[in-house]
Amino acid sequence: MDTRKSQWEDSRTPPWLTRRADGRNSASSGAESDSEGSSTESERVTTDLHRVTCPRARGGAVLPPPHPHGVDSKALSTQRRITELDQQKEELKIELQLEVALLQGELQTERERLHxxxxxxxxxxxxxQKPTYxxxxQERIKLEKERVRLEEMKxxxxxxxxLLTQTDGKWDTETQLQLQQEKEALDGAVKVFEDWEFRVLEMESSVEEERMEGETEREISREQHAIxxxxxxxxxxxxxxxxxxxxxxxxxxxxxxxxxxxxHQTHRVLKENKPVIDSSNSTGSASTMASLSPLANHRAVQDMSGSTRRRSSHRKVSERPMSVQGEACKSVALRSVK
Known part of the structure; x- marks a missing residue:
């Protein structure tokens, strides 16, 4: 009777209450299986994350992100050329100012010399314009004629x-008065003649100097040539x-x-290569994420492990009421058999 009861009890014992040889129940074994499965899944997710975020070449080296080197080098070359052009333009302006200043100074000197x-x-x-020879x-001829006239008057x-002296002054008063007037006129004519003669002598002296030296004409010729x-x-x-x-x-x-x-060329090149630059920026962002992938993968593993632990704990909590219910059923069955 006890043997049948024991067999019946064994047959009536729910499978989730059976004990394993090592003393652990199937629920804990299931939790361990879930934990192992979660660990395997985390490893697979981690591997998948590394495989997605870390692109590798055939030899295992990390591939660099695409970068528009041609565009950058061309833009840098153009920028250097623009800088050189600006520098050349400034040098030309300075050179022009110096040369213009030198020429203007020389021109001013020549103009002053010309003046x-x-x-x-x-x-x-x-x-x-002074009297010539x-x-x-002609003045000398006129002067000589005047000289002759004055000599006649004298x-x-x-x-x-x-005659008046020979007559012992017996001339009348009118004749004496006339003789006195002639004397005064003669003296005046002599004075005028002397002044005229002096001027003629100066003219002759000046003309003689010019004829002897000829400086005026030579100076005029030299000045005209210089002008x-x-x-x-x-x-x-x-x-x-x-x-x-x-x-x-x-x-x-x-x-x-x-x-x-x-x-204009730089603007056109940048406009044409704008999609390439955008792609480079996107690839650069992906490369940055790839460089941070160990941290991201570690966080992903932690998240997966946390979710697995939470799931295992949930199973344990849900299985405990079922175990209690199983014990209650077993007690009811034993009572009915007795």
Whole structure:
């Protein structure tokens, strides 16, 4: 009877209440299986995470993220060229300012020299307007005629004075008065003649000096030549200054146009390669995530382990009421058999 009871009890014992040989029940074994399964699953997830976030080449090396090296190098080269163009433009401006200042200084000096020569030539030409030798000769002829006339007047006056002396002053008063007037006129004519003669002598002296030296004409010739040379030099400097300004402006315009073309080309290249740059940015973000993948994978494993532990604990909590219910059923069965 006890044997049948024992067999019946064994047959009536629920499988989840059977004990294992090592003393652990099937629920704990299931928990361990779940834990092992969760651990395996975590390892698989970790492996999957590493496989997804860490791209590798055939040899096992980590692949670098795609990067538009061509675009960057071209942009850097263009930027360097633009900097060189700006520097060349500034150097050209400084060089132009220096050369223009030198030319303007030389031009100002030549203009002052031209003004000086022009004034000297004007003075020489005025001095050349003085009486020439022919004019002096004519004055000399007139002077000699006046001299002859004065000599005649003197002779007549002397004769009349001599006649008056011979008559012992018996001339009438009117004749004496007339003789006195002739004497005064003769003295006045002599004085005028002397002044005139002095001027003629000065003219002859001046003309003689000019004829002997010839400085006036030579000075005029030299000044005229200097004026012509200075005018030609001024004209050349003005033309050179204009050509230099045009040449430098042309060079600066060429540099400015090249800079504008480079900027336009850079803008076009950046616009064309914008998808590549966006892809590079996305790949860079993925690479950053890949570099952080050990930490992320560790967190993922912890999350999976935590969820497994929570699931195992939940199973244990749900199985305990069932075990109690099984014990209650066993007690009821034993009572009924008894």
């Amino acid at each position: 000086k020569h022009t004034e000297q030539l004007h003075i020489l030409r005025e001095s050349r 022919s004019n002096t000769q 002779t007549k006056w002397k004769e009349r004075e001599k 012509n040379s200075t005018q030609e030099r001024v004209r050349q400097l003005e033309q050179q200054l204009k050509e230099m300004e045009k040449e430098k402006e042309k060079e600066i315009s060429s540099l400015r146009e090249e800079k504008r073309e480079l900027l």
